[in-house]
Amino acid sequence: MKIFSAQQIYAADKFTIKKQEITSDALMERAAVQIFNWMHMRMQGAPVKIHLFCGIGNNGGDGMALARHLQEHGYHIAVYVVNYSKKRSDDFLLNLERLKERKVWPEFLDSGSEFPEIGRDDIIVDAIFGIGLNRPADDWVVRLIQHLHASQAFILSVDIPSGLFMDKGVQNPDAVIKANFVLSFQAPKLPFFLPGTGIYLNEWEVLDIGLDPEYLTNTETDYELSGKNEVLPLYIPREKFSHKGTYGHALVVGGSKGKIGAVHSASKACLVTGAGLVTAYVPECGVLPLQTNLPETMVIADEGVDVLNKIKYDIEPKVIAIGIGMGQEVSTIQAFTTFLDENKSPLVIDADALNILATNKALLKRLPKESVLTPHPKELERLIGKWKDDFDKLKKAKAFSKKYACVLIIKGAHSIVIYDGKGYVNTTGNPGMATAGSGDVLTGVVTGLVAQGYSPLKAAVFGTYLHGRAGDIAVEQSGYQALTAGDICNAIGKAFIDLFVIPKPPEVQEQAKESEQEKS
Ligand SMILES: NC(=O)C1=CN([C@@H]2O[C@H](COP(=O)(O)OP(=O)(O)OC[C@H]3O[C@@H](n4cnc5c(N)ncnc54)[C@H](O)[C@@H]3O)[C@@H](O)[C@H]2O)[C@@H](O)CC1
Numbered sequence: 001m002k003i004f005s006a007q008q009i010y011a012a013d014k015f016t017i018k019k020q021e022i023t024s025d026a027l028m029e030r031a032a033v034q035i036f037n038w039m040h041m042r043m044q045g046a047p048v049k050i051h052l053f054c055g056i057g058n059n060g061g062d063g064m065a066l067a068r069h070l071q072e073h074g075y076h077i078a079v080y081v082v083n084y085s086k087k088r089s090d091d092f093l094l095n096l097e098r099l100k101e102r103k104v105w106p107e108f109l110d111s112g113s114e115f116p117e118i119g120r121d122d123i124i125v126d127a128i129f130g131i132g133l134n135r136p137a138d139d140w141v142v143r144l145i146q147h148l149h150a151s152q153a154f155i156l157s158v159d160i161p162s163g164l165f166m167d168k169g170v171q172n173p174d175a176v177i178k179a180n181f182v183l184s185f186q187a188p189k190l191p192f193f194l195p196g197t198g199i200y201l202n203e204w205e206v207l208d209i210g211l212d213p214e215y216l217t218n219t220e221t222d223y224e225l226s227g228k229n230e231v232l233p234l235y236i237p238r239e240k241f242s243h244k245g246t247y248g249h250a251l252v253v254g255g256s257k258g259k260i261g262a263v264h265s266a267s268k269a270c271l272v273t274g275a276g277l278v279t280a281y282v283p284e285c286g287v288l289p290l291q292t293n294l295p296e297t298m299v300i301a302d303e304g305v306d307v308l309n310k311i312k313y314d315i316e317p318k319v320i321a322i323g324i325g326m327g328q329e330v331s332t333i334q335a336f337t338t339f340l341d342e343n344k345s346p347l348v349i350d351a352d353a354l355n356i357l358a359t360n361k362a363l364l365k366r367l368p369k370e371s372v373l374t375p376h377p378k379e380l381e382r383l384i385g386k387w388k389d390d391f392d393k394l395k396k397a398k399a400f401s402k403k404y405a406c407v408l409i410i411k412g413a414h415s416i417v418i419y420d421g422k423g424y425v426n427t428t429g430n431p432g433m434a435t436a437g438s439g440d441v442l443t444g445v446v447t448g449l450v451a452q453g454y455s456p457l458k459a460a461v462f463g464t465y466l467h468g469r470a471g472d473i474a475v476e477q478s479g480y481q482a483l484t485a486g487d488i489c490n491a492i493g494k495a496f497i498d499l500f501v502i503p504k505p506p507e508v509q510e511q512a513k514e515s516e517q518e519k520s
Pocket residue numbers: 009012013027028031055056057058059060061062084085089128129130131132133134135136137138158159160185186209211
């Protein structure tokens with residue numbers, strides 16, 4: 001699914017209005033009807049008080065139009081105009097008039113107003129600012145936002161939580177609505193997925209307001225969401241007459257005394273992702289544990305007993321993962337430097353190898369093109385420097401990926417794969433995965449995919465999806481706290497199988513849940 005910028009959404013509006021020969025007000029009406037239907041289906045006429053806070057732009061216009069539909073269906077509403085500017089949009093004014101014609105008189109709020117009382121069990125519709133926010137909200141609007149939060153009522157935001165910018169981070173956390181739910185038009189917005197801005201919403205859903213499909217299909221976006229629909233076409237089926245040679249030999253280089261488990265996790269993940277052969281390259285101390293615990297993996301011992309000293313082997317791997325649990329001893333840094341000089345295989349680079357690269361930036365030029373780098377935020381900062389906010393981080397990450405022609409996987413709650421100026425935002429995963437070794441599993445998964453012939457970019461996008469999906473499947477058994485990297489690894493097979501499961505319609509899922517409950 002594409003993630004459009006604010007400018008692209010405005011352009012899509014224009015294009016749609018022209019092509020479908022409709023007015024902008026008709027488009028606003030569609031948006032409002034969609035929100036109304038969503039609410040009406042859930043509320044079924046419940047006599048809950050709904051407070052609609054509407055700005056004076058088109059987001060506010062949506063709120064006004066929604067208020068009209070709610071009123072027509074007998075809902076108990078109170079409408080407020082958050083009167084932060086004299087520059088009211090035409091469609092806002094039109095919908096304000098329509099409301100007045102129905103004898104609904106909104107209360108106008110400004111800097112001198114006393115704010116309305118809101119009950120804890122009431123519902124707030126937040127239509128104050130939409131994607132048009134272009135400067136921080138005035139102090140009194142910030143106070144209003146705080147007032148809304150203090151009520152503890154459920155907040156439903158229209159399009160985007162008010163106060164979030166489409167292309168900038170949050171400067172004043174008090175100036176942003178914390179939405180329980182966001183109904184966003186046509187496509188989700190980038191700030192929903194970034195750690196500094198995604199915290200302002202719990203859940204989101206997209207409402208199709210019928211923007212022109214031609215425009216949406218033909219417009220290239222800087223970001224895309226990677227869900228099942230997007231990764232399924234990447235899947236390479238296994239052939240009947242294939243053999244282990246078909247699926248590539250992966251080499252996993254890393255480990256040091258006390259950190260051999262990292263190589264174990266990555267090698268196992270590589271195997272269960274489908275690599276034909278996996279060899280682990282570790283210091284001598286790692287040979288016995290690996291041979292004992294992971295007999296399917298071959299092991300080559302470095303001349304170093306506790307740390308890597310040489311990185312010499314006589315196989316020709318299709319892909320090499322390097323860095324996990326490797327440490328940064330002087331001899332290891334030297335071995336890694338020499339390795340980069342001599343290596344011809346595609347690389348997946350993680351952990352200590354990333355840290356060595358960050359402190360010896362000249363080495364970055366020696367990476368083969370399309371190397372995959374898998375930094376967590378701290379490792380990323382060492383590579384690209386400090387950032388002002390998430391958007392600045394993405395800009396710097398794109399520049400870095402371009403400069404070194406590498407694929408970056410920025411790990412986190414929504415890992416983002418960066419390559420060739422584009423970002424692919426992952427949709428799977430859960431907070432249970434914030435646990436030791438889960439990154440090692442990701443490295444193994446991506447490496448296993450490259451071994452089988454996936455391009456590095458596809459391996460990064462597909463691998464990140466599979467890894468998160470495996471975490472989601474495993475967490476159902478373990479719960480967040482008890483989830484381990486091993487559990488994620490063990491669920492990778494199920495994550496593959498799940499790719500081909502067609503989701504049951506919600507009512508069938510509900511019935512299945514009920515019959516489960518009856519059984520227990
Ligand atoms: N294709 C779509 O997605 C559609 C979007 N619509 C709505 O239109 C919204 C965008 O509307 P607008 O462009 O009118 O903008 P907003 O309603 O988001 O912003 C309000 C206006 O106030 C001004 N402003 C921005 N920040 C301010 C601040 N801090 N203090 C005072 N004034 C400020 C801006 O100039 C802007 O025009 C969307 O979020 C959505 O709700 C719908 O009405 C129709 C279709």
